Amino acid sequence: MNTLHVELAERRYPIHIGPGLLSQPQLLEPLRGRPLFVITDEHVKPLYLERLCASLGSDPARALALAPGETAKTLANVNEVMGLLLRARLPRDGVLVALGGGVIGDLVGFCAAIYQRGIDFVQVPTTLLAQVDSSVGGKTGVNHELGKNMIGAFHQPQLVLADTDTLKTLPRRELLAGLAEVIKYGMLGDLQFLNWIEENLDALLKLDGEALSYAIRRSCEMKAAIVAQDERETVSGGAGPRATLNLGHTFAHAIETYTRYTEWLHGEAVATGLCMAADLSARLGWMAQADAQRCIALIARAGLPVKPPAGLDAAQFRNLMGLDKKNVSGRLRLVLMKPLGQSLVSSNFDQAALDACFT
Numbered sequence: 001m002n003t004l005h006v007e008l009a010e011r012r013y014p015i016h017i018g019p020g021l022l023s024q025p026q027l028l029e030p031l032r033g034r035p036l037f038v039i040t041d042e043h044v045k046p047l048y049l050e051r052l053c054a055s056l057g058s059d060p061a062r063a064l065a066l067a068p069g070e071t072a073k074t075l076a077n078v079n080e081v082m083g084l085l086l087r088a089r090l091p092r093d094g095v096l097v098a099l100g101g102g103v104i105g106d107l108v109g110f111c112a113a114i115y116q117r118g119i120d121f122v123q124v125p126t127t128l129l130a131q132v133d134s135s136v137g138g139k140t141g142v143n144h145e146l147g148k149n150m151i152g153a154f155h156q157p158q159l160v161l162a163d164t165d166t167l168k169t170l171p172r173r174e175l176l177a178g179l180a181e182v183i184k185y186g187m188l189g190d191l192q193f194l195n196w197i198e199e200n201l202d203a204l205l206k207l208d209g210e211a212l213s214y215a216i217r218r219s220c221e222m223k224a225a226i227v228a229q230d231e232r233e234t235v236s237g238g239a240g241p242r243a244t245l246n247l248g249h250t251f252a253h254a255i256e257t258y259t260r261y262t263e264w265l266h267g268e269a270v271a272t273g274l275c276m277a278a279d280l281s282a283r284l285g286w287m288a289q290a291d292a293q294r295c296i297a298l299i300a301r302a303g304l305p306v307k308p309p310a311g312l313d314a315a316q317f318r319n320l321m322g323l324d325k326k327n328v329s330g331r332l333r334l335v336l337m338k339p340l341g342q343s344l345v346s347s348n349f350d351q352a353a354l355d356a357c358f359t
């Protein structure tokens with residue numbers, strides 16, 4: 001097992017990573033005796049709820065399973081959770097436990113942020129995406145019909161328990177989508193880690209516990225370090241360190257919007273976005289062509305898409321980007337690399353080079 005401590009301005013909390021952690025009650029010792037509720041989804045409930053409750057020493061009846069998927073991230077479900085907690089009179093020293101992927105983590109974190117003005121919560125992420133991304137950083141929230149993640153709060157967990165064994169039941173596509181975010185960390189800030197991913201891709205794809213634990217640990221470490229410099233994404237008007245975590249994401253959002261959030265998983269769109277960011281960085285002369293090819297080859301080898309959908313051209317892209325919240329005063333800002341392994345936020349790039357990325 002690996003334990004990483006996230007250092008925040010006001011406190012620190014541990015992220016435990018490794019196989020079999022759901023069956024290690026001592027890791028949940030800080031919660032013992034405290035009144036708690038577990039919130040999960042209907043896919044995850046039959047797989048892991050009983051095991052987690054046994055380790056928590058809590059009654060599995062004090063749990064709620066929501067319908068799975070992004071459509072669960074609503075204020076209506078927040079209201080349902082609030083009703084449950086109020087009826088059960090969960091006190092202010094009670095704890096909410098999020099068992100599931102990023103959808104459950106975001107929703108439960110938000111519920112914990114607002115129930116009686118804020119209670120403690122614990123993340124038990126069960127998707128690779130949640131283990132390397134959404135469970136770190138303190139962003140919580142739900143969607144509104146007018147925008148994704150538009151209602152939320154910053155609220156940090158007390159503890160994160162990432163059991164790599166849970167990834168064994170995760171659908172393959174979901175696993176690969178999470179891997180795109182892992183590759184992103186290497187490209188945006190750690191060339192050595194990118195080399196390691198290239199060398200260990202087969203082990204990761206075979207769900208080797210040691211390889212997964214290292215990849216998750218390094219990803220969380222990088223995200224935590226970046227978040228610590230910019231806890232609320234306010235440094236340099238949103239173009240500071242935290243924005244670099246959005247490498248590939250502006251392209252990804254265009255792909256997701258273009259395909260109406262139905263055909264591509266977020267991580268799949270990020271994979272293509274990373275290829276496009278590498279391609280553009282190389283066209284601008286900021287990164288060696290060979291390095292861009294190397295990234296694209298790695299992403300392809302991971303079984304992830306490397307090209308935007310047919311029909312999404314540069315004009316469409318610009319059009320769609322008019323709606324992107326990362327634009328400030330109408331200028332398109334992209335996270336790019338200069339060189340590979342170092343990211344920067346720039347709105348100062350040649351339009352022709354951008355257009356060429358869509359051909």
Ligand code: NAD
Pocket residue numbers: 041042043044047068069070073100101102103104106126127128129130133134135136137138139140149166167168169170171174
């Ligand atoms: P998800 O929570 O919908 O999980 C994906 C699917 O896998 C679901 O059907 C789920 O039921 C199922 N599942 C989960 N764990 C499983 C397991 N171990 N075995 C079998 N099936 C399992 O999606 P996700 O990709 O984990 O998270 C996406 C969400 O995360 C989005 O809403 C996104 O906005 C959010 N997110 C938040 C942050 C943040 O900083 N807060 C960062 C990135 C993404």
Ligand code: MG
Pocket residue numbers: 133181249266270
């Ligand atoms: Mg992402």
